[in-house]
């Protein structure tokens with residue numbers, strides 16, 4: 001039972017003739033951290049938006065946690081999909097303190113649970129001391145940790161990260177990559193990360209899914225997830241073999 | 252004080268040691284910008300600062316034939332006359348009440364309208380609605396008052412005509428009644444300016460990062476919570492700035508907006524400083540006295556603005572300056 005299964009997913013933006021994604025298929029394993037790479041404009045962000053429920057697919061099926069969240073007929077709204085998302089620019093609420101940002105998605109839970117979960121998330125991301133600050137009073141790396149804590153707080157089945165390092169400078173990035181990888185493994189969450197930089201993916205992810213799309217490629221094939229089953233960490237070995245099969249079967 | 256001046260002087264002298272002073276070189280290098288500055292400075296000097304000198308007549312007994320300089324000094328006589336004027340409190344009350352109604356009803360109106368228009372999804376509909384609501388702004392206040400007369404007048408008013416023919420009662424005297432005049436002034440003002448006022452809020456709304464809405468949606472925020480936690484905080488800076496500017500103008504209601512509605516039957520509740528200065532100053536020739544009234548209004552407005560700005564900074568951290 002895979003927590004995330006995507007089959008023959010196609011999408012085009014309204015009013016556009018060419019599809020952004022065409023027949024994309026892949027699966028993720030429980031607790032797997034996978035990375036999507038691809039050139040700019042290849043549809044990486046679009047794929048994450050489809051998984052999160054911010055866009056509805058043209059055709060194809062998305063299953064998250066055993067439940068069909070999107071197919072031709074239905075589309076489950078984002079809040080009931082059990083996904084968390086870290087946006088490219090973090091999208092922290094500027095007028096809320098760190099603690100309130102993190103607790104934003106917990107407002108329906110009982111107060112006690114909310115408090116415990118908040119404390120747990122602050123501790124996980126080592127933000128306890130800064131819980132009373134506003135986002136503009138934080139460094140880029142701290143903002144990223146807050147965004148991560150906010151996405152993880154409601155305990156989603158799947159975590160999506162869009163270009164988590166794009167707004168950080170190269171020097172900061174090195175250390176943060178390690179730290180993010182450690183945090184994600186510690187949180188034991190199934191995770192899909194997008195980056196245009198393959199070294200990010202190699203540093204953090206167990207598997208790389210390449211989204212093609214360079215102009216020269218054959219059209220249909222280019223928009224699928226083509227290949228790239230790369231093992232970066234011993235842990236993810238099994239997953240990679242399986243993914244290889246799935247990637248091939250989607251061709 | 253002296254020490255800092257001396258330090259500044261030595262600093263500038265040491266800068267000047269390089270051949271041709273640095274400040275001058277900077278000026279020469281960027282001279283096109285200084286040239287561009289000239290019309291702006293001239294405008295402010297001629298249109299804003301020179302008339303300011305004219306306010307000295309508030310402290311003189313100004314006589315057109317003698318001129319400003321030759322007129323006699325009278326000190327605070329005009330202010331004394333203003334504060335002991337029997338209708339002073341009535342003018343103050345009317346001015347502040349109409350201002351208050353404008354802040355309570357007219358100020359939020361464009362915000363609400365902008366929020367509603369922001370929900371329109373079809374671009375063509377949105378454009379048409381925008382154009383329609385902007386139009387009344389381009390009418391003069393006199394024409395707006397004319398429209399109100401055509402609706403409410405007891406003899407020819409459309410609404411009154413319908414009312415009489417449907418109920419058989421006598422027409423309602425809205426324009427002649429002191430009780431309804433403030434409502435009529437404020438609501439016709441809303442009708443004229445509400446659409447125009449949306450422009451700044453619509454711009455502020457487009458400035459809100461859409462990923463904030465998406466993040467809120469993923470976290471299960473419904474429309475109302477999205478409004479409270481994304482839209483409203485995004486609009487708050489614009490709202491605060493405009494509210495502060497409005498507060499700075501509490502005493503200025505705009506003569507043109509009110510004067511066409513004032514008649515002897517409703518003047519008791521409709522007369523404000525602006526209309527009074529016109530009647531006493533321009534028609535009655537009491538230039539010094541009405542200048543004193545104007546100066547009084549400006550000083551009050553200035554004080555309110557300073558206080559409101561302080562309060563706003565203490566409460567939200569945002570202010571005009």
Ligand SMILES: Nc1ncnc2c1ncn2[C@@H]1O[C@H](COP(=O)(O)OP(=O)(O)OP(=O)(O)O)[C@@H](O)[C@H]1O
Pocket residue numbers: 013014016020038039040041042043044045046047196
């Ligand atoms: N709202 C939109 N309407 C129409 N087309 C869009 C929209 N958003 C994106 N696109 C197009 O869809 C394609 C994929 O966009 P997407 O943002 O998914 O790319 P990406 O892989 O994330 O690129 P990057 O690495 O630059 O972030 C691009 O060609 C883009 O022009």
Ligand SMILES: [Mg+2]
Pocket residue numbers: 044045046162163
């Ligand atoms: Mg992108």
